[in-house]
Amino acid sequence: xxxxxxxxxxxxxxxxxxxxxxxxxxxxxxxxxxxxxxxxxxxxxxxxxxxxxxxxxxxxxxxxxxxxxxxxxxxxxxxxxxxxxxxxxxxxxxxxxxxxxxxxxxxxxxxxxxxxxxxxxxxxxxxxxxxxxxxxxxxxxxxxxxxxxxxxxxxxxxxxxxxxxxxxxxxxx
Amino acid sequence: xxxxxxxxxxxxxxxxxxxxxxxxxxxxxxxxxxxxxxxxxxxxxxxxxxxxxxxxxxxxxxxxxxxxxxxxxxxxxxxxxxxxxxxxxxxxxxxxxxxxxxxxxxxxxxxxxxxxxxxxxxxxxxxxxxxxxxxxxxxxxxxxxxxxxxxxxxxxxxxxxxxxxxxxxxxxxxxxxxxxxxxxxxxxxxxxxxxxxxxxxxxxxxxxxxxxxxxxxxxxxxxxxxxxxxxxxxxxxxxxxxxxxxxxxxxxxxxxxxxxxxxxxxxxxxxxxxxxxxxxxxxxxxxxxxxxxxxxxxxxxxxxxxxxxxxxxxxxxxxxxxxxxxxxxxxxxxxxxxxxxxxxxxxxxxxxxxxxxxxxxxxxxxxxxxxxxxxxxxxxxxxxxxxxxxxxxxxxxxxxxxxxxxxxxxxxxxxxxxxxxxxxxxxxxxxxxxxxxxxxxxxxxxxxxxxxxxxxxxxxxxxxxxxxxxxxxxxxxxxxxxxxxxxxxxxxxxxxxxxxxxxxxxxxxxxxxxxxxxxxxxxxxxxxxxxxxxxxxxxxxxxxxxxxxxxxxxxxxxxxxxxxxxxxxxxxxxxxxxxxxxxxxxxxxxxxxxxxxxxxxxxxxxxxxxxxxxxxxxxxxxxxxxxxxxxxxxxxxxxxxxxxxxxxxxxxxxxxxxxxxxxxxxxxxxxxxxxxxxxxxxxxxxxxxxxxxxxxxxxxxxxxxxxxxxxxxxxxxxxxxxxxxxxxxxxxxxxxxxxxxxxxxxxxxxxxxxxxxxxxxxxxxxxxxxxxxxxxxxxxxxxxxxxxxx
Ligand code: FES
Ligand code: FES
Numbered sequence: 001x002x003x004x005x006x007x008x009x010x011x012x013x014x015x016x017x018x019x020x021x022x023x024x025x026x027x028x029x030x031x032x033x034x035x036x037x038x039x040x041x042x043x044x045x046x047x048x049x050x051x052x053x054x055x056x057x058x059x060x061x062x063x064x065x066x067x068x069x070x071x072x073x074x075x076x077x078x079x080x081x082x083x084x085x086x087x088x089x090x091x092x093x094x095x096x097x098x099x100x101x102x103x104x105x106x107x108x109x110x111x112x113x114x115x116x117x118x119x120x121x122x123x124x125x126x127x128x129x130x131x132x133x134x135x136x137x138x139x140x141x142x143x144x145x146x147x148x149x150x151x152x153x154x155x156x157x158x159x160x161x162x163x164x165x166x167x168x169x170x171x172x173x
Numbered sequence: 174x175x176x177x178x179x180x181x182x183x184x185x186x187x188x189x190x191x192x193x194x195x196x197x198x199x200x201x202x203x204x205x206x207x208x209x210x211x212x213x214x215x216x217x218x219x220x221x222x223x224x225x226x227x228x229x230x231x232x233x234x235x236x237x238x239x240x241x242x243x244x245x246x247x248x249x250x251x252x253x254x255x256x257x258x259x260x261x262x263x264x265x266x267x268x269x270x271x272x273x274x275x276x277x278x279x280x281x282x283x284x285x286x287x288x289x290x291x292x293x294x295x296x297x298x299x300x301x302x303x304x305x306x307x308x309x310x311x312x313x314x315x316x317x318x319x320x321x322x323x324x325x326x327x328x329x330x331x332x333x334x335x336x337x338x339x340x341x342x343x344x345x346x347x348x349x350x351x352x353x354x355x356x357x358x359x360x361x362x363x364x365x366x367x368x369x370x371x372x373x374x375x376x377x378x379x380x381x382x383x384x385x386x387x388x389x390x391x392x393x394x395x396x397x398x399x400x401x402x403x404x405x406x407x408x409x410x411x412x413x414x415x416x417x418x419x420x421x422x423x424x425x426x427x428x429x430x431x432x433x434x435x436x437x438x439x440x441x442x443x444x445x446x447x448x449x450x451x452x453x454x455x456x457x458x459x460x461x462x463x464x465x466x467x468x469x470x471x472x473x474x475x476x477x478x479x480x481x482x483x484x485x486x487x488x489x490x491x492x493x494x495x496x497x498x499x500x501x502x503x504x505x506x507x508x509x510x511x512x513x514x515x516x517x518x519x520x521x522x523x524x525x526x527x528x529x530x531x532x533x534x535x536x537x538x539x540x541x542x543x544x545x546x547x548x549x550x551x552x553x554x555x556x557x558x559x560x561x562x563x564x565x566x567x568x569x570x571x572x573x574x575x576x577x578x579x580x581x582x583x584x585x586x587x588x589x590x591x592x593x594x595x596x597x598x599x600x601x602x603x604x605x606x607x608x609x610x611x612x613x614x615x616x617x618x619x620x621x622x623x624x625x626x627x628x629x630x631x632x633x634x635x636x637x638x639x640x641x642x643x644x645x646x647x648x649x650x651x652x653x654x655x656x657x658x659x660x661x662x663x664x665x666x667x668x669x670x671x672x673x674x675x676x677x678x679x680x681x682x683x684x685x686x687x688x689x690x691x692x693x694x695x696x697x698x699x700x701x702x703x704x705x706x707x708x709x710x711x712x713x714x715x716x717x718x719x720x721x722x723x724x725x726x727x728x729x730x731x732x733x734x735x736x737x738x739x740x741x742x743x744x745x746x747x748x749x750x751x752x753x754x755x756x757x758x759x760x761x762x763x764x765x766x767x768x769x770x771x772x773x774x775x776x777x778x779x780x781x782x783x784x785x786x787x788x789x790x791x792x793x794x795x796x797x798x799x800x801x802x803x804x805x806x807x808x809x810x811x812x813x814x815x816x817x818x819x820x821x822x823x824x825x826x827x828x829x830x831x832x833x834x835x836x837x838x839x840x841x842x843x844x845x846x847x848x849x850x851x852x853x854x855x856x857x858x859x860x861x862x863x864x865x866x867x868x869x870x871x872x873x874x875x876x877x878x879x880x881x882x883x884x885x886x887x888x889x890x891x892x893x894x895x896x897x898x899x900x901x902x903x904x905x906x907x908x909x910x911x912x913x914x915x916x917x918x919x920x921x922x923x924x925x926x927x928x929x930x931x932x933x934x935x936x937x938x939x940x941x942x943x944x945x946x947x948x949x950x951x952x953x954x955x956x957x958x959x960x961x962x963x
Contacts, residue, residue, distance in 0.1 A: 035300070049210035050203020052428075054377045055886035056461050062377055090203030103201045107193050110851045113683030113859065115200025116377040116428030122201065137899070145895035148886070150377050150429045151683050153858025153923070154894040 019083040023048070024092025032079045039063045041079035042089060050090040050119050054148075061147030064120035065089050071127045090119035093126075101171075102126050102164045111160035113151035120147045125161045134165055185764065187692035187702060191851035194688040195702070196681070205426040208381035208398050209458045216383070217246050219444050219457040220302035222292040222309050223466065224284035227318035227539040227879020228333075231282050231291065235310035239294055242308055244301035247451060249293040251279040254446045259412045261437055263503035265653025268510040271343040273503035274334045278443035283316070285333060285501035286541050287879055288466025290440045295447055295455055318539045318879035322475065322498040325536040333501055333537045342499055343510040343535040347517055349592040350528035355490035359481035363564040367557050368948045371473040371498075372871035374546050375891050378428020379459040380468060382441050384448035394421045395445060398428065400435045400680055401720030406712045407656035408437055408506065409445055424710035427682040431547040431863065433468050434682075435722050437505040440467060465884040470873055471546030473498045474516065474553050480561040481528075486571050486579045490528035491521040493557060497535050500542035506655040507545055510535060515550025515642065521558050522591040523602055523640050523817065524580040529592035539879045545722075551641060551925030552864055559637040559929040560947065563936065573933070574615065577606060577638055595642075598810075600817040601843045601905045602638055609636070609819040609841040612903050618823060626941065632836070633938030635822045637929035643844075643918030644728040644814040644909075646807060660807035661730045662716030663737040665694060667745060667800040669786045671765055671778030673698060675737075676708040678718015679730030684920060685852035686726045690734045692848055693914065697738035698745075699762035700778070716803055724918030727848055728814055732912040733806040740802035749781055751796045806912065814909050814917040818842040820861070822930040823898075826938040828960060831953030833869060833935060835898040838927070843905040845917030853919045854902040860923020861900050866892045868928035868949050 016031040023046060030045055042048040042065070054062035056075050063074035066088040093099045102125050105111070112118045121144065128135055128143040135143065140161045141154070149157065199205065236248040260275035280291040292309055296302035319325050319333050325340040332339050356362060376398075383396040393415060399405050402422040410420045427434065444457040459467060474497045481490040495516050499509035517531035566576040581602040582589050589597040609615075615634070622632045650657040661678040668674055675694050681687050687707040695702045708714050718733075719725065742762055749767040750757035753775055760767050766774040767781065784791055785798035792798070808814065821839045826832075840857055847853050870890035874882040883889045908915020928949060935956070936945045944959040957963045 043210075047212070048203075049207075050205070052207075052378070053209070053458075054379070054461070057885050057887055059886040060377065094202045103198075106201055107197055110193060110197070110685075110855050112194075112197045112200055113685075113855070114376075114378065114427060114429045115197065115205045115683060116207065118201050119203050141894040141897070145893040148377065148891055148893065150375055150431070150863070150891065151859050152855050153860075153862045153900050154892075154897045155858045155900050156855045157894065158899075 017080045021082045022086045036079045038077040039074040061120035064123045101167045105160040105164040109156045109160040111156040117149040186696040207426045213454045216454045217295045218299040221290040222306045224289045228316040229313040232312040239305040239308040242305035244297040245305045246295040251281045261505040263505040263508045267653040271510045278439045320879045322536040340537040345533045347531040352490045352528045352530040355528040356481045360484040361482045364479040367476045369472045369474045370872040371470045373470045374431045374433035376429035379464045381458040383456040384445045385454035386448040388452040396423045400430045422712045430682045432545045462884045470543040486576045488526040488580045492530040494532045498538040504542045504544035509544040512550045516553045518593045519554035548921035548924035552928040555639040555929040605819045605841045613839045631826045631938045633934035635930045635934030637926045638819045639926040641816045641922040642813045643724040648812045658719040661718030662805040663733040664803040665741045669782040672704040674706045676715045679726045680721045693734045694738045724920035727916040728918045732914045736804035744799045748798045810911045816844045816917045820926040820930040822934040824934045831956035838898045838900045840902045844919035846908045846915035857923040858900040861927040864924040864927030868931040
């Protein structure tokens with residue numbers, strides 16, 4: 001309803017800024033308006049629609065991406081802040097296989113319903129497992145509390161992350 | 174399995190198996206296709222100017238500056254749309270006395286809630302549209318808001334809609350048995366008042382619509398995030414004066430719905446009107462604040478309730494008085510009468526009590542419309558009933574479980590008609606309660622609770638028995654004039670390679686509709702699931718049907734799929750019989766083959782398909798293959814199926830802070846035939862979590878002027894993983910005998926029962942302090958207020 005939301009535009013180009021960054025391993029150069037948000041940049045400029053808008057406020061995690069390897073909320077970042085950065089999204093992390101065990105576990109456990117939260121959930125789960133390969137159920141719940149899911153009861157998601165942890169441990173040489 | 178299902182109870186059957194959803198892989202790879210992901214040539218974006226006041230007269234509207242703003246295609250006001258549509262009225266003839274004024278896409282002269290759309294800007298991007306919205310000059314004259322339900326219904330209250338005479342949108346009274354006499358003779362009477370706040374659905378994907386009108390061939394295509402594509406098609410055709418043939422509605426991936434995405438919204442209608450006006454595709458996606466002030470809200474009830482009992486614990490009578498608020502309009506086309514109607518219909522319905530009185534009054538207010546949201550009316554009916562039962566048990570010195578045991582409808586007493594007139598085919602309340610007690614180790618928990626109380630640790634155990642209304646027949650909506658289909662169809666086609674394409678009228682929002690249909694079809698045709706392709710959500714590809722709501726996907730859509738698959742099987746066997754010169758009755762399908770009675774493979778389905786489509790010359794004369802079959806299904810014997818269950822909550826209360834920690838939750842659910850336990854269980858858990866949201870966190874907080882105070886997801890609390898307990902789910906299967914499949918539905922039971930179990934658990938924890946909390950959400954401040962620490 002206007003004004004209430006964070007600015008989302010590729011227009012107002014008179015003060016456009018050139019940025020160069022890496023997105024999912026590919027070099028990207030664009031002229032962007034200062035007010036262009038990272039989520040709109042990914043979705044509208046690059047066609048990476050797997051990153052979603054939901055709360056537009058940093059609360060829900062639907063817009064989660066990796067910036068220089070760290071979890072970040074796309075909705076709280078402007079594209080011009082990312083000159084020189086390395087951004088990874090659900091699309092790139094799927095293609096590289098980085099999320100494969102987590103995705104397989106989410107599938108097997110039915111830890112996904114509408115799928116709108118899933119990209120953020122998967123990235124958050126993967127980040128947890130990278131820093132804590134053997135999390136308890138409580139630790140999984142705590143780590144995923146910045147990612148809202150409105151469909152599942154979270155139980156299956158916790159099960160899936162625990163399964164993925166076991167699978168990663170099993171595959172470790 | 175408790176009943177035979179010969180057609181699909183076969184060695185390789187998928188029925189009852191925990192099969193993961195094939196279509197979920199796409200979603201997990203970030204390859205979903207939600208409306209906002211579509212990219213169309215010449216797409217323009219719509220942003221709305223919304224009324225900032227709860228109630229105001231539009232004095233003037235100047236769009237000149239906005240029209241000149243960069244990137245603006247058109248600024249649209251009510252005047253631009255006048256005569257281009259028929260307004261809609263949210264009434265149905267079978268709800269006697271239900272009234273509501275005509276509703277329009279954009280405000281003409283008076284706005285009646287904060288957030289009502291007034292003007293639309295169409296621009297090359299959403300941001301430019303929003304920039305221009307800010308340039309619209311508008312002058313309002315504020316009018317008195319009407320936020321409080323009781324004030325709206327008080328004698329002499331100024332009617333919000335003068336032409337309707339008063340603010341009573343709908344009323345219903347039930348008086349069954351001899352209520353006064355039962356209260357007069359009762360050994361024990363308990364009474365209490367309850368209140369339930371407004372909350373809303375918070376779909377993670379906001380409401381989204383992309384309307385595309387091609388003036389060259391006069392066709393309107395609408396991509397929308399909706400549960401009911403055929404209903405929306407009918408509505409667009411009806412209200413925009415288009416032939417049915419000119420309208421196509423497509424629902425791709427839908428990011429959560431829960432009843433939010435099944436109603437007609439002014440901004441959606443405005444977007445379609447704009448597409449028709451401009452002859453190009455236009456898109457509107459609600460932002461989060463818009464969602465909070467324009468999505469339907471739910472609940473908002475105040476209930477006074479009384480229960481009369483005999484010394485032995487028999488419930489002698491029950492009486493409730495429910496006042497609920499629905500905003501300025503009854504929502505179209507389902508109406509806003511159903512929530513309250515279900516509260517008075519369902520309260521106490523699982524107990525034997527025959528003396529029941531209920532009085533429902535539904536008030537107009539200047540807040541967003543409220544209407545059907547997941548588990549319509551159920552959480553209210555269940556919370557009130559089960560809280561009274563706990564109070565009564567305490568008053569009589571009985572264990573709350575024991576009081577339930579003495580009053581539940583016995584499992585051998587069916588069919589049963591409730592005091593409110595609902596018909597139950599066959600439920601399993603007693604078995605469900607006993608199973609729940611075993612599952613949770615009720616006695617062990619009680620011992621643990623007593624032990625911890627001695628150490629000043631305050632834990633509570635709450636039980637709730639409940640019913641869930643599912644699979645409505647045409648008497649629910651259709652009879653009252655709504656374009657809502659109670660039946661659903663499934664069309665199946667054997668393709669040349671021996672695989673099956675199957676289109677169904679029920680839709681997918683993540684519940685697993687496509688998987689469920691594929692499981693049933695694969696089982697009936699003796700095929701592997703990966704040989705089945707299921708198509709949903711497109712009015713030009715799917716047979717006519719109501720879509721997915723009221724937990725009807727499996728019970729109705731699943732049955733249509735089963736019957737359709739059996740019809741296709743008969744056709745295949747007819748053809749195979751002709752090809753093999755065998756009696757079709759002596760043949761069967763298994764493992765992708767036509768087999769004989771002994772199970773010997775006679776001919777592959779791929780060969781049947783090829784012969785039918787490419788080598789008709791090899792078929793005996795006069796044989797015409799028909800490898801497409803369609804069947805529709807609509808329940809007729811009962812107006813609704815009902816499921817039943819029992820839930821329990823175990824929690825710990827911090828009496829210093831009022832915080833509640835949920836420790837564990839249990840559900841025993843009898844949803845009839847369980848086609849896929851993996852899907853049903855998380856569906857139930859998701860429902861429980863939404864119920865817990867309403868019970869503990871969720872509230873659209875309005876001030877006296879009708880202003881929403883918490884319109885962000887930082888301020889409006891939805892349940893997070895860290896606060897939710899593990900949820901143990903177990904099943905009882907009492908299939909409905911009305912269908913072959915016997916499924917009844919499982920989408921809403923969690924939401925219907927959880928708030929009651931949680932509220933009872935909180936009050937159980939508070940019992941040593943002799944105080945109770947009877948308002949939801951049970952926020953910490955409400956707990957502290959009850960404890961006198963507020
Ligand atoms: S959209 Fe970014 S956190 Fe919700
Ligand atoms: S699966 Fe729908 S929000 Fe998580």
